[in-house]
Structure formats: C-alpha cells, structure tokens
Amino acid sequence: MFNHIYKNKTVLLTGHTGFKGSWLAFWLHQLGAKVIAYALSPNTSPNHLDNLQLPITSIIGDVRDEKHLQTVFQTYQPDIVFHLAAQPLVRASYAEPILTFETNVIGTAKVYEAVKNTPSVKALVNVTTDKVYHNNEWVWGYRENDKLGGHDPYSTSKACVELLHESYRKSFFKEKGILTATARAGNVIGGGDWSADRLIPDIVKATVQAQAVQIRNPQATRPWQHVLEPLAAYLLLGQQLLEGNTKAEDAWNFACDAEGCVPVRTILTQMQQVWQEVQWQDVSHQAKPHEANLLQLDCTKAKSLLQWQPVWNLATTVAVTTQWYRDFYEKQQINTAQDLAKYIADAQQLGLQWAKN
Ligand SMILES: NC(=O)c1ccc[n+]([C@@H]2O[C@H](COP(=O)([O-])OP(=O)(O)OC[C@H]3O[C@@H](n4cnc5c(N)ncnc54)[C@H](O)[C@@H]3O)[C@@H](O)[C@H]2O)c1
Numbered sequence: 001m002f003n004h005i006y007k008n009k010t011v012l013l014t015g016h017t018g019f020k021g022s023w024l025a026f027w028l029h030q031l032g033a034k035v036i037a038y039a040l041s042p043n044t045s046p047n048h049l050d051n052l053q054l055p056i057t058s059i060i061g062d063v064r065d066e067k068h069l070q071t072v073f074q075t076y077q078p079d080i081v082f083h084l085a086a087q088p089l090v091r092a093s094y095a096e097p098i099l100t101f102e103t104n105v106i107g108t109a110k111v112y113e114a115v116k117n118t119p120s121v122k123a124l125v126n127v128t129t130d131k132v133y134h135n136n137e138w139v140w141g142y143r144e145n146d147k148l149g150g151h152d153p154y155s156t157s158k159a160c161v162e163l164l165h166e167s168y169r170k171s172f173f174k175e176k177g178i179l180t181a182t183a184r185a186g187n188v189i190g191g192g193d194w195s196a197d198r199l200i201p202d203i204v205k206a207t208v209q210a211q212a213v214q215i216r217n218p219q220a221t222r223p224w225q226h227v228l229e230p231l232a233a234y235l236l237l238g239q240q241l242l243e244g245n246t247k248a249e250d251a252w253n254f255a256c257d258a259e260g261c262v263p264v265r266t267i268l269t270q271m272q273q274v275w276q277e278v279q280w281q282d283v284s285h286q287a288k289p290h291e292a293n294l295l296q297l298d299c300t301k302a303k304s305l306l307q308w309q310p311v312w313n314l315a316t317t318v319a320v321t322t323q324w325y326r327d328f329y330e331k332q333q334i335n336t337a338q339d340l341a342k343y344i345a346d347a348q349q350l351g352l353q354w355a356k357n
Helices: 019-029 048-052 066-076 090-093 095-115 155-175 201-206 228-242 264-274 300-305 314-331 338-351
Strands: 010-014 034-039 057-060 080-083 125-126 179-185 212-213 220-222 250-253 259-262 279-282
Touching: 010 019, 010 066, 019 034, 019 048, 019 228, 019 300, 034 066, 048 338, 066 095, 080 095, 080 228, 090 095, 090 155, 095 125, 095 155, 125 155, 125 228, 155 179, 179 228, 201 212, 201 264, 201 279, 201 314, 212 264, 228 250, 228 338, 250 300, 259 264, 264 314, 314 338
Parallel strands: 010 034, 010 080, 034 057, 080 125, 125 179, 179 250, 212 279
Antiparallel strands: 220 259
16 A cells, blocks of 8 residues: 555654544554554543553654654654644634644654654645635635635634745755645544544544433534544555655644535434434523634645545545444444545555555
C-alpha cells in the first residue's frame, strides 16, 4: 500500500494519544514504519492508544516545549512528520482561547522550527480542519482557494496555522527541499474517541449509562466521515511528498460526498438502527455559544489530482462506528484492526491506487 513508501521510514507523529493520532499510529505501524510519537498524556479514560498497546516510541511532551521538540527531532531524525497535535474542540476554545492559540499556532511554529532544523525531514503533512474557511453559511462546498477565517478561537487558530504554514513553506522549507501540505478534513467519527463535547462520544457515554444524550444542535449539518478516510488521504499526501511530487505541495480538502452531509439528527437515527439503546433529547432551546450550522467541502481537487475518494458511504460509516463501541462495551473487544482491514479491502474493491498491494 502507498507504494510501500512507509516501510522502514522513520515517521514522527504528533498527537498520537488522541483520536485520529491513535488510528494513524496503528496504521503506520501496520505499514512497517518506525513510529516516533509525541503528545501529551492521554486525557480520556478509556483511551484508544492504551487499548491498542502499540510497540511504537511514545514520547510524552508538549508542542509548546521547543527544546524538547528539538531534542526529539535530533535524536530520531525522522523522514516525514505528520502534525496532528492540537486543542481541537470549539467549545473548549471559548473557555481557553489563549491555550488554544498557544497550542495550535505557537505549538505548530515550534514543530516547524524543529522540522527546519532537522536535515533528515523530507516531508510534512499538517492536519488543519474544514473550519479554516470563512463560513458564509451557504449551500456550496468550500474550495481550497476560498477565503480563510473563523468565528470561534479554534477555527481562527487553525486558519492562522494555514497562514503560518505558507510562510514557513516559502521562507524556509522550499530552499531546504522539504515538501509540505495541509489537509482540511471535516467531522470525523469512528471507534475509540472518548473526547468531551463531541457527538459520538457524548452519545456513547450516555447510552452506556442508560441515559438520553442531550443534543444542542440537531439541525447542524456536517460532512461526516470515518476516521480512516482522512487518514488514507494524509498517508497518500505523505507518499506523494516523499516521492517528490511538488504538485502535492498545497492545501487539500478531504470530505465525504454530498450524501454524507447530513444533520446530527440523521446520525442519531442511523446509530439507533445498530444500537437500539441510543436515546436523545433536543436541548436546542438552551443558550449556547455560536457554532456554524452548515459547512461542506468541495473535494474536486483531491479527487482529480490525488485520485483520492471516500470509500465508505454514510450508512457504513455510522454502522461500523456504532458497532465498534457496542463491541467494546458488550464484548470488551477492540475492532480497530478489523475496521482497518475492511476499509482497505473496500478501497481495493473500488480499485483505489493507494490500496494496491
Ligand atoms: N476529530 C475531528 O473531527 C477533527 C476534524 C477536523 C480536524 N481535526 C484535527 O485533527 C487533529 C487531531 O484531532 P483529534 O480529533 O484526534 O483530537 P484529540 O483531542 O483526540 O487529540 C489531540 C491530540 O493532541 C495532543 N495535544 C494537545 N495539546 C498538546 C500539546 N500542547 N502538546 C502536545 N500534544 C498536544 C493530545 O495529547 C492528543 O494526542 C487536530 O489537529 C484537529 O484539529 C479533527
């Protein structure tokens, strides 16, 4: 897969103790990479990374700690960096805007300083978000060249990261021959997420306590996708960059097709089909901080230039995700390897280039 590019490569991954990072660590390890991972200690219990017990080099550190980052980069001399560590929650960003800007913007700058000072690094993929776009609440999908912006501190911090990225690319990385890209993906779901203030973890936590989950924005439409969809895209981008494809040096949208852009209430209904115990209560009348209502991405560029495309439709995405949690709580079973194997097999069925053995 991915042209065997990751086999025996040293990959530095930030944010591996989180939801997406733990899945990416798992996949990279399966691909034969030597994974050096850097993040804060897991802050959820249960935690997916702990469940997986991966034989990777896990370093507990803060991206705001420049000295520590420099030491880690100098010690391990990575070939490629996937930067995922962030304060990724909109509501937490209202409570802690300074922490959010420090982690997401200054933390990224410090990771980039370490990249700049480490000659082994050939490629860098930075994970931002679909929320980097100035949200017009319109029906069309955002394209990569649409205006950046943000309302809440989280979205704004990630829009800042896009500017920072461009500055480092032009000022430092270009002359050093380090190829870089940013990836803007939408709402991601899948097993193994227990973060606060996220839809699926909130539903799961309420369900296992036989409670109805409080839904504050049932009409909010998001581009839902399984966590493996953007991860395949990040790995594909990383492959292109490592292979020296300068056309991949850009910002990229990765999201589900239009059928996967549905309101929160549809996700709830589909989850109930797999897990009848899921119950919910509409609390949209309660006061809440501003959250965007409609946000869709246009992925034409990734589809035509990277030959990337989503593998699972919404029904499969929600069913696989729900089953992961059901099996975790009812059978103490971790379906991560099984879900990845199914995802790869389905990608092969679709004839996707990255999935070829
Ligand atoms: N989950 C989504 O739906 C989604 C959507 C779009 C973009 N993203 C982006 O993907 C990335 C990963 O998100 P996630 O959902 O896995 O989040 P998560 O909260 O599960 O994980 C965040 C990770 O960042 C680490 N981290 C936070 N602050 C840090 C610090 N100061 N120093 C070092 N590490 C720190 C945490 O320890 C953790 O490993 C983030 O950059 C996020 O903005 C996520």
